[in-house]
Amino acid sequence: MPATNRQLLLKSRPKDLISRDNFTSVTAPVPELRDGQALAKVHFLSVDPTMRIWMSEREGYMPPVGIGEVMRAGGIAQVIASKNPEFHEGDFVLGLTGFQEYVLLGAGEPVPFRKLPQLPGVPLSAFLGTLGMTGITAYFGMTEVGKPKAGETLVVSAAAGATGSVAGQIGKIHGCRVVGIAGGAEKCAWLTGELGFDHAVDYKKSGWKQELAAACPKGIDIDYENVGGEIMHTVMSRMNPFGRIVLCGLISGYSAEDPGMASFGTVLIKRLRVQGFIVLDYAPRFTEAVTQLAQWMLAGKLKDRQTVVEGLENAPDALAMLFSGGNIGKTVVKL
Known part of the structure; x- marks a missing residue:
């Protein structure tokens, strides 16, 4: 079990363009697992335009991220310890991991984490893009x-x-x-x-x-x-x-x-x-969508391209890139 968890917190709300100044990096202790929880190491983070709304005080389909809170973001993580019978060590999961190195599963997250299948010929990060x-x-x-x-x-x-x-x-x-x-x-x-x-x-x-x-x-x-x-x-x-x-x-x-x-x-x-x-709105039908998208992808009818940014510390730059036009396809951060 790791002892510490590096996180990026929302420091201020951007007035216009997003910058590193809107975030602060902290090192937090990793809490002990309770029954029903699991700990996962984050491998990929998704950056999306809607995150700009989450950083503001504007009302949206999810509440704004609070000042001092871990920046909300989707991601892919691998379970490294578990006291939850639904998740086992080695499982890859998709959910709102946030801008951090480790995430607790079963800690009252607004959107439940789901286990990812392993499809031959499909990279894991595709589940943040074409299959995400x-x-x-x-x-x-x-x-x-x-x-x-x-x-x-x-x-x-x-x-x-x-x-x-x-x-x-x-x-x-x-x-x-x-x-x-x-x-x-x-x-x-x-x-x-x-x-x-x-x-x-x-x-x-x-x-x-x-x-x-x-x-x-x-x-x-x-x-x-x-x-x-x-x-x-x-x-x-x-x-x-x-x-x-x-x-x-x-x-x-x-x-x-x-x-x-x-x-x-x-x-x-x-x-x-x-x-x-x-x-x-279509959450009950996500499996239908992923199944069809995967079939099209494996048949060569859907192509996937990603802009990959390395390192948690560069996640703010990756997010800002969406608004400057510097990306092609899906932008992800690799930890």
Whole structure:
């Protein structure tokens, strides 16, 4: 049993961009296990845009992280000691580990930890990406909210990110024409060259709005929205009547006090359906999603790419990277 546990606590709430100054590193004692608990060593941490909301005082689907608390984060850990019959030494588990080296299981966590299967040919960290919450989010966002049909045009914003890249690939599996919006030539080349997107628009280039229009000659039927702001308004202006907007995220407004609203005039005139969703709504069906995603992945229909940052001390930098566009695919921290 280890004696100490290195942790990153939330020190202050960011006013704008996330920095290391918002966190403080501490070394805490590892508590003795009680009956029903297990101790696990964290191997991988997930960093996700929603963590920016958790760092603020803004109300969300989970309460804000308190000042002085371990920063909330998903992760993969391996059980090293157990007094819980459900978990055995050597088991790999997925849950809210937080920014720390060790985590207690069965300590009243809001979302129970679940054991991970070991799939030949699938890296463990994929359960934080394509087979994790980001992939599950894309799965239910597309199949339950977007409801894609063959021949429709799907546009995905932040398409080179963890969720967007999976959402676009699911669109291709369903026979859609898929157009991704991303920042930079490298990301756009990855979308079309490796993931099979029909077109990728670089929003950092002048004339990107005209390029988007040209890439969607029949209009847009589904918008898988991760960004909001100007990008969302531009996509909405090209949508067909009765189009569907899958409101997965609004990353452009996560650092703002008032992220603003979309044009309801456009929603009215085009009779659009705009639906927000939280992946936890589908928690009873997570096994279904992971099973299908794994089948697609093993069949070569879904590709997974990760940006890996080494070391717990660099987790704040990895999180900040999500808002500067420095990542491709899913970003994880390896401990």
